[in-house]
Amino acid sequence: MKNIGDQIQFDIYKNMRNPDPDRLPVSYEEWEKAARHKLEDGPFYYVKGGAGGGRTMDANVSSFNRWQIVPRMLNNVDERDQSIQLFGQSFPSPILHAPIGTQSVIHKEGELGSAKACAELGIPYIASSASTFPMEKIAEAMGDAPRWFQHYWSRDPEIAASFVKRAEASGYSAIVVTLDTPMMAWREDDLRNVYLPFLIGEGVGNYFTDPAFLSKLDQSPQDDPEAAVMHWTKVFGNTGLTWDDLAFLREHTNLPILLKGILHPEDAELALKYGVDGIIVSNHGGRQVDGAIAAIDALPLITDTVQGRIPVLMDSGIRRGSDIIKAMALGAKAVLVGRPAMYGLAVDGQRGVKEVLQNLAADLDITLGLIGKNSVNQIDESVIVEAQKFRLRESVK
Ligand SMILES: Cc1cc2nc3c(=O)[nH]c(=O)nc-3n(C[C@H](O)[C@H](O)[C@H](O)COP(=O)(O)O)c2cc1C
């Protein structure tokens, strides 16, 4: 993705005299609006909505304004590179596709469309446990392209072990354990719309194909779908987990294990103590605890604690290239993109997801150059200041 911004921007402007009337949106806000036209209330608000009154969801975006970028000039930015290294692999960009469940309620291509879009770009796709399609089908659609598996740790240990084994066998190269969703939050939009995709049999693809899950049913999900969904509601989450349980997961996989949903520095300490390989600072896009700290505010608390011992990634609120620069300046190695990709999926399936991610990479590339950097590896805390504390005279001393 070297200098990707030059090409993408040119491609858009070159049609200036004859703009395509069906051209895709550009800004996050336009994508959201276009998705609104495509989706019914249930699925649209399932994607857009947050927990409670949506205060954390809003803060995830507005808190980026607490930080401001201070560009540098005359640094020769002819060559710009956004590639990164993570767990011994090279990725073309610090952008990853966040794990998102039940994507077939957003577009018929579902996770297969999103995963293929990522494969086209070389962007790692994180497949959710709660995907409509089983992880093997997603892997098949991606060929050799990079992919991680997001693990919802089932109450049934046989399912938990089976999921990581299946992920390993189908070429996923890291396990992301989401900690913040052992149960569904109080989501007012979904309660108002009486809408939960799982109860209509969406998002259960991994479970309905799992030998451990199937062995507990009296009849197959095809013969008695309702009983299968009911069983799913019993085993999906695990509110009984503790830090000591991480050893169980470690016994079942050699893949790097990342914990998603860390917000407190003491939990970051515990993650280090229990030997995990990476942390994803996230509040699940404000979908779990209304009033939780914004992810970008939690990020420096975590990176200060971790001190580079393991990679720290972040999500929740990434909308533009400058957000990625701010997150990296605060110590994130990479970021995950959630809702923007889902609005792309809603608007035009695989093509929409590719467009959203590609535009984000282009925006990052251009912004990187405009702040005087040749590589995302050069981004550090000197790139930003805390808005209210900015005193130019003091910072240049
Ligand atoms: C519709 C939807 C479904 C999601 N499903 C999952 C999931 O299955 N597993 C998971 O770890 N996170 C899930 N998330 C959370 C995302 O991985 C990510 O943390 C969040 O989208 C980041 O917030 P943002 O999209 O507002 O930037 C979901 C988010 C959305 C919007």
Ligand SMILES: CCCCCCC(=O)C(=O)O
């Ligand atoms: C019963 C909780 C399922 C949630 C799975 C999908 C998800 O993570 C979300 O945010 O929605």
